Amino acid sequence: MALLKFELKKIFRQKKLMWLLVVVLLGVGFIFNQNFSKKETMKERYSEVIRPYSEEADGLYRFYKDVELKGNLNEAMIKQQVHVNEFGTIFFHWKGAIYNKEWNKIPAVEQDFLKTVASLEEAEGGFSALYGLDREKAIQKNEWLLKHDLPYVDDEFPLAPALVLKQSVDFLLSAGAILFLVLLFGNALTAEKEQQTWLTLKTQPITRRQRILMKYAGMLFVMLVFLLLVACIGLLIPYLFGEQAWRFEYPQLVQSEEVFSFISTSAYLARSFVLFFAAGTLVFSFIMLLSSQMKSSFSVLVMTGFVGAVGYSLTLMIEGLQGFWNPFHLLNISKIVSETVAGSFWLFPVSTIVWSLLILAAAFALPEGEKGLFGVSDVKKPFDDGRTRHVRAVRNSILFEWRKLKRQGSLRQSVIILGLFAVIGCFLLGQISQKKEEEAIAGIDGSITFFKDTVMPEYESQLKALEEEKAEAEMSGDESIDNEYIDVNLAFYEALLAFSKEELANEEMGKRAYEQEDWQAFYQYQLYLNKRNSGEIASEYHNWILGESSYVMLEASKAEKEWLMKHDIQPIISGVEIPTIYESWGDKERKKRHAERNRKVDNNGLFSLYLYFDNFVYFIPMLLLLFVFGAGFAGEKGKRPTIQTLQTLPVAMRSVFLGKVTTTVLVGISGLVGIFAFVLLVGTLFNRFGDWYYPIFYYNSPKVVEAEGYTGMRALEGGFDFMPLGEYMLSGVALSVCIFLFLIALVHLLGIFIPRAFVVYSFVGLICGFGYFLSDKLGDYAQFSPFTYLDIGRIVNGEVATVLNNPGVSVLNGCLVLLGVAVLLVGVAYVVLRLRSGVGAERKKEVLATN
Incomplete structure (x- = not known):
């Protein structure tokens, strides 16, 4: 217990727990502020949720009314019309409750609607806007x-404490949070080795097992504090500034494929807390194992990140690995919590505990090591065999910084890790691409089978029965039989049969074109689907409803196929639509499924880079390289302040600073661009270089669309265009380099004033987070903020400019602003150091004069 108390005291004195408090406050505050800002638009959002239902109800009403006016209603249709007419009263009350914000009345109205839909189906009618699962x-x-007895609440932007806490848990208790805790506390053991205090602990009458175990217990204590902060702050903020209803009975969906159930919010939260703590115990036990064998904190953190990323990615890709026995699957906290329907949930935390104990046992059993990454010894030979050179101050400082980087070995290790990550990432992308292609072709096969074996035989059977009925009526001369009714139904099924034959012919053409690699014909098949989805191809008896789709998506999907045919480009086989920001999805799960079904994945060189920029992967090499170069002068301070040695040298600190910045810029940009080039090379070797003119959807802001001389495409919601993939890639590389330069300048400026590297990195993260959040509020001035351009994917495709309606937010302006601010920050740092050196010289003169 004394050793545990000693570890806890060190944790408290390091003041890192304050960063946990800050992160939780920012996370919960961001979520609550976002929800609170949407409070006044709740009526509009819920109106959009029920809009597809009301549109179909109106369409059904008009259809049955037209048939009634023509006198063609049969007995079944009369029963169906009664229920369709009931929709009018229901939607009158439903919309009235929304308008008056009577949220407590909505569940009862919704129940009437669901009962009416069921009654309509019992009368052999149909309601396509809400069916099945x-x-x-x-x-x-x-x-x-x-x-x-719960009122309706906005699931997307709630204000109730329990639901805000649920959203905070989804955001904060994730694999990203575990990564944050690892960066913050993962060096607890290796830091002792680096600072040589581990040797002091070895002199005490404490076994190695006890030392490791107490370090591990300290990390578990940190996780408990983090969970407590999330629970308290996640409830307190919405209670003080939102609603005061402590209701934990709100239902949360738990679904795995076709099986689903609802659990209370309290049960959902309990699952999340337990699984997060269990996953944390697993990760920190692995860190203890690595720390017992390695001496460098950098090596431990990099190896943990690399092993975790590769294992986690493989698990996501291969369904067979997604079991409770796989330790990497246990990191997918949100998926396990929201998709484990049966009582097997508790197998996951139990499995995590077993794995943690096994890993800790290995850490206890293996002899202690002092190696670096890849088993390389930390003992270094004299640089360049001890030869030295004398050059000018700044150039000498650059060489000095380069020698430090080379001797530390972190840069080489980082490049190797990133190279391996690129190779494995290319392999994973190839597997995902193949899987999506197989699913798309399986969908074509399924459609062919469905039309051949189910739809067409059914229509043909109906036609045959009607023809026999008509023939019997004509032969018998029975006037009680309504021949006009039979003729209407004959025309109905003949039209549906013709439409089905056209659908089947197109599906067969698509399958044949795929097998023969006739991509022009394959695009014709996809274009037919897009035209059908947009209502251009329909039969008299096939009603087209817009639903959640937007006109931009429908028109862009058709234009994409025309672009692909024009440039004769090899397809990336996936869904046929292009999800955009204009879709009005009322159901998050349906939106997610639609986006996933239409997400394009390929591992050719150019498209691999596109996926890196579109999915924030570019931050991995950027942040790793930034971490390697230290935090400027802050990296020279701390418990082993090497900056004191630098200050004894006859070199101005501003020269040392310029040497650090220049070395970081030259080596960092070379490494960053080198990694991108290596990804391109690996993708080319694994697959192919890619198509330079592959179309990437590009948003045009309203101001651009409304301007005179606009040449892009238009739809009801907005304008759009396409840009070549090669141009997108060049823009992404240029913007990433400028972002990296901006971050380098910011880190080195803060390093002058802040004595700890970790605090510098934390401040950079906070500044960038706040800056990015505030940039969305700047409107017409957003283009002048460097933080606006941190999301490369949304900048290059014009989404940010469209959302802000600010055409000034562009790649060119982003590069100019980022470079300008970077130069300004370096200039400020240089002036500060010059002023400090002047003040220091004056003090020395005063001391000499006094003596």
């Missing part, structure tokens, strides 16, 4: 709300 989920959720 979606309808079952709506029924169960509605029953839950009525059973617990």
